[in-house]
Amino acid sequence: MKISSLAIVDTTDSIDLERRRGEPGVLQWVLALGLCALLIFAVLAFGAVEQWSTFTLEAGAAALFLVWVGKQFVSRQVQLSRNPLYPPALCFFGLILAQVALRRSAYGYVTKYEMLRYVSYGIVLLIAAECVRDEDIRKKFALALIVFGALYAFFALAQQLTFNGKIFWVRTARFNGSIYGSYVNRDHYAGLMEMLIPFPLVVGMGHLQRGGKRALVVFGAVLMAGTMFLSGSRGGMIAFVLEIVLFAALTLVQRRNPRVALGSVAVCVLVLTFLVFLGKGQVLGRLGDLGPGIRLEITKDCLRMFSHRPVWGWGLGTFPTIYPSYRSFYTNLFVNEAHNDYAQLLVETGLLGFSLMLWFLICLYRHGLPTSRRWEFQWDGAVSLAALLGCTGILFHSFVDFNLQIPANAALFYVLCGLAASPQAGLSRRSRSIGNQEIGGRRTPPDNRTPGAVEIIESRIIRIWKGSGQAGPHSVVRRTNGWLENTRREKHERASLSETLRRNEQRTQEEKCL
DSSP states (O other), X not given: OOHHHXXXXXXXXXXXXXXXXXXXXXXXXXXXXXXXXXXXXXXXXXXXXXXXXXXXXXXXXXXXXXXXXXXXXXXXXXXXXXXXXXXXXXXXXXXXXXXXXXXXXXXXXXXXXXXXXXXXXXXHHHHHHHHSOSHHHHHHHHHHHHHHHHHHHHHHHHHHHTXXXXXXXXBOOSSOOOOBTTBSXXXXXXXXXXXXXHHHHHHHHSSSXXXXXXXXXXXXXXXXXXXXXXXXXXXXXXXXXXXXXXXXXXHHXXXXXXXXXXXXXXXXXXXXXXXXXXXXGGGGGGGGOOOOTTHHHHHHHHHHHXXXXXXXXXXXXXXXXXXXXXXXXXXXXXXXXXXOHHHHHHHHHHHHHHHHHXXXXXXXXXXXXXXXXXXXXXXXXXXXXXXXXXXXXXXHHTTSSOGGGSHHHHHHHHHHHHHHHSOOOOOOHHHHTTTSSOTTSSOOOOTTOOOOHHXXXXXXXXXXXXXXXXXXXXXXXXXXXXXXXXXXXXXXXXXXXXXXXXXXXXXXXXXXXX
């Protein structure tokens, strides 16, 4: 029986679209690692809210930008992806410039100072979108965030159990607050965890790690979620539940597989077990006290402020200066933020800035959701989905808090936006080989894997022959006619895509020669 001679019918020109792209350069790795180090520094430096830490964050972002510009000179061409977030971000920068140039700000100096901070946010978004695109880099970047998040959560837990009223056991906070981790405000610690938890959660639910590594990743997710509940932040607790529900719903819609939903429920059960084990189950009682407090009154005052300057706003960063004139209740506390990032943005930038924010978020979800479909088997999709879930959690929490006014959390948020919406650059060698080991087994190839026609037919012929018992070669051929027809159709589609890639590569080579 000569199955092989029958199996290669009409498959002489096998298709291989897996053209290997150049490996990430040294400068690209430097930028990715520098970005990760800058984010970690901002978190450990008390959220980068003090002048020295804010300056260091801005200076570090400027240094990364200069390295990126040098990278463009070294490559002798400007390589800029078509990220959909760039237009709204540039328009927002233009709006702030107009507030300063046209003297639309109630306090020009503060607006200039805040503009520098937003420039640094734009730089970290640019670096994340341009230099954390290759799958190898995205994998290392995600693992770094997972390791840091787990270690930071362990530190926060140890500090709580041995708390002496000081941050890092040595630093006395200038203002009284609910200290947790390196933050004076526990809600800001919860905001950080909301953005980090999706990374171990998504990786642990996929097939990117196995055995003990997978268990460690899931443990990291449980530890981070547990400390967020221990912090007592009600907004953080609800945001975490929202992320779990959205993750389960999204996977059910895309895969129609309840495995992830059951895994998400298991993670919640483990978090509750963790709280009971520490004897801190009473923290859940804070969910029963969801009164708005003075937050609702501040929001109403913000609407009155907006009505006086509806188009341009009062100027970026001017809220604490203007608000005392509009405060409608008595308090001996200084209200420096609106406790609602959306209301504060509306007050400071008016309808123009609020519209640009909506444009930014629409682009984020419109381009982020399609790239997250490959999350089970590829780091590219897993990072995109985790970043999108993290952005969703912090955006929800921003209705009742001011996490995006904290430089460390805001910088991480914009980095996640860049990761979620950035177009895919290339696949690693390992990801391109997934599916070759066991075709038809438990592991399935990624969505964008394009094996050759011979590989498809040979694997299916072997599977059919092994299950056919005493069937002869003609029986096998009849059963494979359907596969051959489908393969011809798929081959035609891949051939078109292969020609497009070939032309793009040829054009790139010609540009390099010029």
